[in-house]
Amino acid sequence: RADLAVYGITDNPVLFSQQSFDILIAGGGTAGVALATRLAATTSLNIGIIEAGDLIQPGQNALVDTPALTGQSFTNPNLSWGFTTSPQAHVGTRTLDYPRGKMIGGSSGLNSMAWVRPPRQELDVWQRLGISSRWSWDALLPYMMKTENVSLGDSSAFPGSIHPSGYDSNVQGRTGPIRVGYDNTFSVQRPYIQSILNAGASLNQDPENGTNIGVSNSQHSVNDLTGNRSYATTGYLLQNQGLRNLLVLKQAMVSKVNFTKTPAGILNATGLEYSVGGTIYCATASREVVLSMGVLQTPQILELSGIGNKTLLQSLGITTLVDAPTVGENFQDHVSVPTTFLLKDPAPLTLDALEFNSSFAIEQQQQYLDNHTGFFTMLPTYSYHPIQTFFSQDVPKLIDDTRAELENRLMSPFQKLQAEIQLEWLQNFGIGQIEMAPFSGGIPGLPVPLESGRSYISIVAFAQHPFSRGSVHARSQSILDSPIFNPNIFDFDFDRTMLSMGIELAQLIAGTAPLSDLIETIVNPSPGSDLESYTTTTLGLEYNGIGTASLGPQNSGGIVSDDLIVYGTSNLRVVDASVIPLHLSSHIQSVVYAIAEQVTV
Numbered sequence: 001r002a003d004l005a006v007y008g009i010t011d012n013p014v015l016f017s018q019q020s021f022d023i024l025i026a027g028g029g030t031a032g033v034a035l036a037t038r039l040a041a042t043t044s045l046n047i048g049i050i051e052a053g054d055l056i057q058p059g060q061n062a063l064v065d066t067p068a069l070t071g072q073s074f075t076n077p078n079l080s081w082g083f084t085t086s087p088q089a090h091v092g093t094r095t096l097d098y099p100r101g102k103m104i105g106g107s108s109g110l111n112s113m114a115w116v117r118p119p120r121q122e123l124d125v126w127q128r129l130g131i132s133s134r135w136s137w138d139a140l141l142p143y144m145m146k147t148e149n150v151s152l153g154d155s156s157a158f159p160g161s162i163h164p165s166g167y168d169s170n171v172q173g174r175t176g177p178i179r180v181g182y183d184n185t186f187s188v189q190r191p192y193i194q195s196i197l198n199a200g201a202s203l204n205q206d207p208e209n210g211t212n213i214g215v216s217n218s219q220h221s222v223n224d225l226t227g228n229r230s231y232a233t234t235g236y237l238l239q240n241q242g243l244r245n246l247l248v249l250k251q252a253m254v255s256k257v258n259f260t261k262t263p264a265g266i267l268n269a270t271g272l273e274y275s276v277g278g279t280i281y282c283a284t285a286s287r288e289v290v291l292s293m294g295v296l297q298t299p300q301i302l303e304l305s306g307i308g309n310k311t312l313l314q315s316l317g318i319t320t321l322v323d324a325p326t327v328g329e330n331f332q333d334h335v336s337v338p339t340t341f342l343l344k345d346p347a348p349l350t351l352d353a354l355e356f357n358s359s360f361a362i363e364q365q366q367q368y369l370d371n372h373t374g375f376f377t378m379l380p381t382y383s384y385h386p387i388q389t390f391f392s393q394d395v396p397k398l399i400d401d402t403r404a405e406l407e408n409r410l411m412s413p414f415q416k417l418q419a420e421i422q423l424e425w426l427q428n429f430g431i432g433q434i435e436m437a438p439f440s441g442g443i444p445g446l447p448v449p450l451e452s453g454r455s456y457i458s459i460v461a462f463a464q465h466p467f468s469r470g471s472v473h474a475r476s477q478s479i480l481d482s483p484i485f486n487p488n489i490f491d492f493d494f495d496r497t498m499l500s501m502g503i504e505l506a507q508l509i510a511g512t513a514p515l516s517d518l519i520e521t522i523v524n525p526s527p528g529s530d531l532e533s534y535t536t537t538t539l540g541l542e543y544n545g546i547g548t549a550s551l552g553p554q555n556s557g558g559i560v561s562d563d564l565i566v567y568g569t570s571n572l573r574v575v576d577a578s579v580i581p582l583h584l585s586s587h588i589q590s591v592v593y594a595i596a597e598q599v600t601v
């Protein structure tokens with residue numbers, strides 16, 4: 001097979017349309033870039049990617065590179081799509097921001113870099129949903145390892161940790177494209193860790209080995225050689241720029257998948273339609289088309305291409321090619337609530353000091369430039385806990401209440417099965433229900449504002465297995481109109497209860513020595529305030545959305561088969577976070593990369 005006439009990265013839509021591709025990928029994000037680069041490097045297939053965002057070169061934008069600046073890019077229109085939810089009925093009609101990466105590398109260039117391995121049980125349970133063991137822990141582990149290059153670093157700073165001597169090369173990858181480091185800069189995280197252990201949490205020396213319960217030295221997708229983010233662009237694409245069978249078109253919007261129909265009525269994807277500056281172009285693929293546009297836009301493009309709920313498509317004036325009522329349904333994400341505590345003066349140095357102590361900020365900037373370490377590389381520590389660890393007395397009532405809530409609901413068989421599994425998990429000591437993450441510093445925008453010149457610790461609780469299910473659907477026939485996105489937050493009271501427990505747990509940790517010795521007072525929620533209204537105004541999503549083009553049998557609501565092919569088509573595949581059927585007690589980028597790594601064509 002001849003190589004492409006042009007390869008690398010281009011912004012020329014005409015040149016792109018003239019190439020002979022075997023495979024076209026819509027969306028050059030986390031999964032899209034990982035998949036394209038692997039396929040191009042290991043096969044002779046000609047691969048094209050169409051990405052709406054730009055290429056951000058290493059060193060070009062500190063908001064992408066610098067760990068401690070994570071969060072500042074979330075609403076930056078040059079880097080993020082900046083989606084907003086529909087008004088949320090159960091939280092006072094609030095709308096919430098929902099950032100998604102808009103650049104080559106997608107959300108891997110925007111995210112908070114937590115690198116977490118999900119637990120074995122939570123992947124293996126997919127088989128109960130009718131999904132093949134091809135997606136089990138044992139099957140995915142080699143790919144989770146293949147994507148990572150874990151650097152041991154100096155983790156002796158972490159209280160109680162035996163790394164690197166506890167490092168297990170049977171489960172940790174050492175040669176993959178994404179550089180992963182252990183945290184090595186701690187400020188108030190250190191007393192926090194001692195306090196959460198003193199409050200009853202366990203220490204986990206080996207969280208990558210199938211059980212992630214307890215406190216461990218956290219990993220992040222940060223390159224310890226540069227102190228910068230490691231992501232799909234730097235790890236996969238820029239390392240493979242010489243591949244003559246890979247071409248990326250940047251700053252172009254995919255607007256539709258083109259199909260022909262076989263005599264048997266099966267759709268055959270022939271290529272993609274895309275627009276640049278209002279002009280429509282087409283590129284063709286002789287073998288297959290892959291959708292990797294992420295959890296909100298993959299279902300949107302399916303619908304715009306005629307695959308979705310027939311009634312909805314009719315209302316938008318779109319001809320239905322495959323009636324697939326569950327496209328865009330089954331959305332799940334973790335929900336979170338923050339607490340903040342004012343530290344006594346003189347306080348330990350926190351990230352707040354970068355704002356009010358200019359000599360410290362200059363010193364840290366220099367350390368970051370010289371040694372690639374220090375406060376500019378600092379990210380939150382995270383840990384996972386079953387509710388039994390801290391709230392065992394509440395579990396029986398919680399289960400009864402949730403069961404009663406479920407009995408009154410109209411649910412699809414797929415949802416019912418998921419809910420049954422989640423109920424069982426409430427009695428399972430190996431399933432994390434609450435993630436706790438301490439941030440060294442205050443969080444702006446909460447009801448009680450930050451006092452300048454003072455230092456804080458913030459503790460955020462994240463519910464890992466909400467029962468609520470949301471949806472995302474096309475708003476119109478145009479890809480330029482953002483989809484209607486309803487995460488349906490707190491549709492189940494269970495989810496609210498989890499966050500109330502999270503606030504209680506944060507207060508327990510902050511009230512336990514040695515952290516308690518450092519704290520002057522709790523600031524948010526303010527003492528005596530109404531917790532329900534506090535949670536309503538301050539809750540957030542964790543941006544780990546999944547499930548909108550789910551793996552699963554077609555007759556129970558799955559959109560893609562075990563090989564990720566969309567039902568009703570012969571060669572349209574979805575490879576991104578949309579295919580994950582049931583939420584995991586972990587951040588998910590490591591799983592998204594592994595899914596892309598596992599695809600063979």
Ligand SMILES: Cc1cc2nc3c(=O)[nH]c(=O)nc-3n(C[C@H](O)[C@H](O)[C@H](O)COP(=O)(O)OP(=O)(O)OC[C@H]3O[C@@H](n4cnc5c(N)ncnc54)[C@H](O)[C@@H]3O)c2cc1C
Pocket residue numbers: 026027028029030031032050051052053074099100101102103104105106107108110111112113114115116252253254255292293294295297479542543544545575576577578587588589590592
């Ligand atoms: C703010 C934030 C923080 C997060 N924090 C963490 C974390 O700390 N740890 C963790 O593990 N996970 C985290 N996540 C989740 C994780 O990053 C994502 O789940 C994962 O990156 C999703 O990968 P994806 O391939 O599904 O989609 P993406 O990486 O989002 O890729 C989709 C790509 O498609 C492109 N695209 C969309 N529509 C079009 C179109 N019409 N035409 C052309 N291109 C298009 C987008 O621009 C994007 O590049 C976070 C996510 C966000 C957004």
